[in-house]
Amino acid sequence: MRSFLFVIFFLIGLQNFLFVQSRSVRKNSFNVLHHGAVGDGIHDDTKAFMDAWEHTCNYMGSKSTMEIPRGKTFLLQPIEFNGPCKSKKIFFRIDGDLTAPKLPHKWRCENHKCDKWIGFGHLNGLYIDGRGTLDGQGRKWWSLNCKHDKIACQRRPRGIIIAHSNNVHVSNVNVKDSPNFQMSFESSRWVYVKDITITADGDSPNTDGIHLQRSQNVFISDSVIQTGDDCISIGDGSKHVNISKISCGPGHGISIGSLGRNGNKEAVESVYVRDSTFRSTTNGVRIKTWQGGKGHVRNVVFEHITFHESSRPIIIDQYYCPHSHCKNHTSAVRISDITYRHIHGTSDEKASVQLLCSETVPCRNIYMSDINLYTTRKENDRSSRDDHGSLSECINARGLSNGIVRPRVPCLRAERH
């Protein structure tokens, strides 16, 4: 009898022990609903998110999680999740949906500062994951009439900005319809983006999918990006960027630049783009620099790329000028060691390869091998037909070609075997 009671007491004790354990395990997890969030898409949940963030960030331990539960939509005003945090790793689980205010004048911009919707900053070990959608509600911003509403137009906020952070992982989330750039990484290192989807209308202004600025060791892969501007834009100070398995389009392609605006000294180096597909993009793989800039773009590889009806699949443009009244200058951002390998598909323009380089600072060490680009554009004038109907345009570019390169790019010297 005694031993039976002992066993009962032992089991009760064990149960209590496990219960306390499971509670303490859960204590490093902070659900926004427990901090006052409503999640009906109407009520402003910004304060509740801030409160849950304080707890997540200040948790003393090896990891803590901010939980955004599924099946709900949380309305957020511009908000910043800043560190440094006490917790060593921050998990930001977005299973529910987040939405910005629908109308531009409903955005609460403190001190006239409305540069972004959601910011993450000064975090070391950030894991953003989940199936939720982050809707920047850009539609009304895009349709502002810029002639009448110049200030609001210039202030279109960016979507998500992650800055001054290291060891950042973003996966699975859907980002859509930001008023401006959708997701940016600035001054950050060791960034891993995988399996995400970014969408905005094909004619929405400046809605670059992912923008990089002063960031190093960045890995972006297995993602779908459909937008109104560059799918990925790689800005000044980006180094060691590895992009693979991206489905891009509609959009303006994957671009390095623009660099060297207003005579600025800017640089990008060691960029690898591979195993990617472009559909109906205005450009494919592009390098764009302004006349009069300084700095460099070097060590770039574009390989195993497929195009479906992209207008300018391969383009280097050292005369970048989106507003059509730029002067030519003698200085330019120096472009060298750019490799294009195994690039196939179709263009809906005649010139599928354009290397438009500076007169005073020509492009050097351009290397092409196994390029096969057709044009789908129907021309009446059959006399100007090149091998595939597609042509190249080349000024001040130097380098080598190896094996099959179609269209022919005459400014590159054929490599001898």
Ligand SMILES: *[C@@H]1O[C@H](CO)[C@@H](O)[C@H](O)[C@H]1NC(C)=O
């Ligand atoms: C880039 O990433 C791919 C896929 O993750 C990997 O196989 C490759 O080795 C990486 N390349 C570099 C130069 O880091």
Ligand SMILES: *[C@@H]1O[C@H](CO)[C@@H](O)[C@H](O)[C@H]1NC(C)=O
């Ligand atoms: C600048 O130089 C390019 C290439 O030589 C030329 O096509 C273009 O017309 C020039 N632009 C101006 C504004 O002079």
